[in-house]
Amino acid sequence: MDKIRIGIAGYGNLGKGVELAVRQNDDMELCGVFTRRKPDTVKTVTGCAVYGMDNVAEHSDKIDVMIICGGSATDLPVQTPQLAEKFNVIDSFDTHARIPEHFANVDKSAKDSGHLAIISLGWDPGLFSLNRLYAESILPDGKTYTFWGKGVSQGHSDAIRRVEGVKKGIQYTVPVDEAMDAVRSGSMPELTTRQKHIRECWIVPEENADLQKIEQAIKSMKNYFDEYDTTVNFISDEEFDAVHNKMPHGGFVMRSGITGDDTHQMIEYSLKLDSNPEFTASVLICYARALYRMRKEGVTGCKTAFDIAPAYLSRLSPEELRAKML
Amino acid sequence: MDKIRIGIAGYGNLGKGVELAVRQNDDMELCGVFTRRKPDTVKTVTGCAVYGMDNVAEHSDKIDVMIICGGSATDLPVQTPQLAEKFNVIDSFDTHARIPEHFANVDKSAKDSGHLAIISLGWDPGLFSLNRLYAESILPDGKTYTFWGKGVSQGHSDAIRRVEGVKKGIQYTVPVDEAMDAVRSGSMPELTTRQKHIRECWIVPEENADLQKIEQAIKSMKNYFDEYDTTVNFISDEEFDAVHNKMPHGGFVMRSGITGDDTHQMIEYSLKLDSNPEFTASVLICYARALYRMRKEGVTGCKTAFDIAPAYLSRLSPEELRAKML
Numbered sequence: 001m002d003k004i005r006i007g008i009a010g011y012g013n014l015g016k017g018v019e020l021a022v023r024q025n026d027d028m029e030l031c032g033v034f035t036r037r038k039p040d041t042v043k044t045v046t047g048c049a050v051y052g053m054d055n056v057a058e059h060s061d062k063i064d065v066m067i068i069c070g071g072s073a074t075d076l077p078v079q080t081p082q083l084a085e086k087f088n089v090i091d092s093f094d095t096h097a098r099i100p101e102h103f104a105n106v107d108k109s110a111k112d113s114g115h116l117a118i119i120s121l122g123w124d125p126g127l128f129s130l131n132r133l134y135a136e137s138i139l140p141d142g143k144t145y146t147f148w149g150k151g152v153s154q155g156h157s158d159a160i161r162r163v164e165g166v167k168k169g170i171q172y173t174v175p176v177d178e179a180m181d182a183v184r185s186g187s188m189p190e191l192t193t194r195q196k197h198i199r200e201c202w203i204v205p206e207e208n209a210d211l212q213k214i215e216q217a218i219k220s221m222k223n224y225f226d227e228y229d230t231t232v233n234f235i236s237d238e239e240f241d242a243v244h245n246k247m248p249h250g251g252f253v254m255r256s257g258i259t260g261d262d263t264h265q266m267i268e269y270s271l272k273l274d275s276n277p278e279f280t281a282s283v284l285i286c287y288a289r290a291l292y293r294m295r296k297e298g299v300t301g302c303k304t305a306f307d308i309a310p311a312y313l314s315r316l317s318p319e320e321l322r323a324k325m326l
Numbered sequence: 327m328d329k330i331r332i333g334i335a336g337y338g339n340l341g342k343g344v345e346l347a348v349r350q351n352d353d354m355e356l357c358g359v360f361t362r363r364k365p366d367t368v369k370t371v372t373g374c375a376v377y378g379m380d381n382v383a384e385h386s387d388k389i390d391v392m393i394i395c396g397g398s399a400t401d402l403p404v405q406t407p408q409l410a411e412k413f414n415v416i417d418s419f420d421t422h423a424r425i426p427e428h429f430a431n432v433d434k435s436a437k438d439s440g441h442l443a444i445i446s447l448g449w450d451p452g453l454f455s456l457n458r459l460y461a462e463s464i465l466p467d468g469k470t471y472t473f474w475g476k477g478v479s480q481g482h483s484d485a486i487r488r489v490e491g492v493k494k495g496i497q498y499t500v501p502v503d504e505a506m507d508a509v510r511s512g513s514m515p516e517l518t519t520r521q522k523h524i525r526e527c528w529i530v531p532e533e534n535a536d537l538q539k540i541e542q543a544i545k546s547m548k549n550y551f552d553e554y555d556t557t558v559n560f561i562s563d564e565e566f567d568a569v570h571n572k573m574p575h576g577g578f579v580m581r582s583g584i585t586g587d588d589t590h591q592m593i594e595y596s597l598k599l600d601s602n603p604e605f606t607a608s609v610l611i612c613y614a615r616a617l618y619r620m621r622k623e624g625v626t627g628c629k630t631a632f633d634i635a636p637a638y639l640s641r642l643s644p645e646e647l648r649a650k651m652l
Binding site for chain 1: 343346347350351422425426429446451453455456458459460462463464465466467510576585586587589590591592593594595596597598599600601604605607608609612615630631632633634635636637639640641644645647648649651652
């Protein structure tokens with residue numbers, strides 16, 4: 001059987017995760033990492049070849065699915081439509097408000113060039129979105145709740161690192177147990193931002209920094225911390241490096257619904273991830289398999305997880321799936 | 327917009343659940359209940375018309391989707407292929423070992439007559455199957471665990487009611503917390519049948535029945551109880567009717583997996599259902615919407631939940647889904 005030939009565009013944490021995930025799926029092979037850096041300065045974990053992004057078009061007939069691992073703020077809005085001119089592409093675009101616009105751009109590019117793209121994959125957007133859709137379709141009368149964490153928020157960690165006097169910093173989003181239990185009880189509570197999550201910061205201060213001032217600056221930061229109960233903890237360089245060197249994350253999607261006259265029904269989906277980028281990469285990789293199969297059936301344009309029949313994701317045949325997994 | 331015209335074949339707990347679920351989805355209307363009993367002896371909850379099953383063929387152009395609510399042991403293997411000759415059909419066939427055979431029979435019947443069928447819907451098989459598929463596709467290296475309960479097992483309740491001296495009886499399957507916590511820890515334990523679930527029986531004995539003999543007969547029953555730790559509780563008629571008059575159920579699908587070098591990742595899906603038949607009916611109904619749309623696109627033959635792209639389930643348009651739910 002021909003292996004699915006995978007390319008990686010952008011080699012940060014997510015790109016490395018994809019590299020490792022390909023290794024776990026022997027119906028795939030990694031055919032190249034593409035970087036905007038000087039290729040000879042990039043060393044891959046598995047020894048995969050590295051090429052300059054400028055020459056990516058030369059590889060268009062050697063790669064079945066290009067997995068684009070750039071950031072959502074500035075990389076993906078440009079890269080995904082551009083690369084979709086030459087490749088079938090997958091991305092993890094996660095700026096929820098801009099998804100319709102991104103979808104339209106990628107769809108046009110992919111349709112015009114006869115490629116297939118699947119965007120906004122990962123766990124939120126991605127698996128959490130799927131669970132919201134399934135749960136709301138099954139229980140039309142009810143309320144959906146999403147909780148995130150405990151996990152590292154990259155955006156909030158970046159924000160605290162910009163505060164004066166902060167040498168190193170990391171922020172964990174922590175869902176509030178009492179709020180989750182209230183949802184599980186079926187009472188369908190209205191929950192404020194503050195009631196749902198707390199924010200936990202771990203900081204290594206610069207020498208002689210004003211700790212009170214740092215704490216105040218963080219806790220009052222608009223859009224990031226002011227609507228939350230936030231804790232700020234100061235620790236040593238050594239403790240920071242030893243304890244806070246991972247990127248765990250996760251969360252919960254809950255649907256509390258009513259059927260019949262007043263019968264309560266509860267659906268809950270949760271993830272507990274020791275590495276957010278490695279897990280996200282694993283989602284991208286299994287959708288690369290779906291993309292490859294759907295493209296062979298002639299499908300082009302842009303799709304999301306909502307459009308992909310689950311069977312396309314599995315290595316098992318439809319017969320095996322029905323016999324073993326149904 | 328034309329409403330989706332739903333028929334119900336078989337009017338027990340599941341059929342009633344479907345009747346109530348249609349009421350929650352105003353893109354659908356219930357066009358008839360079909361029964362093997364004398365139609366004038368059956369009174370529906372919402373006042374829907376009741377017809378004899380013998381005359382069902384006369385309704386073939388008045389119903390878009392027939393939801394077959396018979397039992398898996400003897401009804402569905404016959405009814406689903408038969409009704410698929412005249413209707414698009416949905417069933418909840420749940421005898422896991424016989425799914426391939428049932429699929430083949432329904433597929434032939436539906437293809438020959440130009441209809442579409444979706445079988446084995448509900449939550450297990452159904453939503454639990456979907457979660458097994460998604461989770462195993464994303465995390466190929468790992469172990470999947472399914473726990474059921476706490477909930478009423480119909481088969482086990484029937485079995486204890488056949489024991490001599492038992493007037494009324496109900497059996498709850500209860501997942502063992504310690505086993506679930508061991509799975510969540512990431513240790514990927516090997517769990518025996520006995521370690522995963524306990525079985526809890528509530529019995530109203532006949533007058534002067536030998537309680538010890540009843541308990542012994544239940545606990546040693548082959549295939550049903552002998553591999554489990556079972557508790558047998560004797561209660562009064564009044565308590566039985568007051569406390570054990572519902573059909574709650576639920577359960578957990580967990581995937582414990584490894585990515586990268588040795589990074590643990592955990593996916594968990596759970597249901598807590600106050601009424602098993604009403605929830606199952608809600609699943610069937612939202613797949614009726616998917617069936618209706620796919621049939622309009624020309625699809626025929628037999629499908630399962632694995633073959634249905636999630637977007638087909640939702641009342642929202644693809645644009646709305648991307649904007650609001652992704």
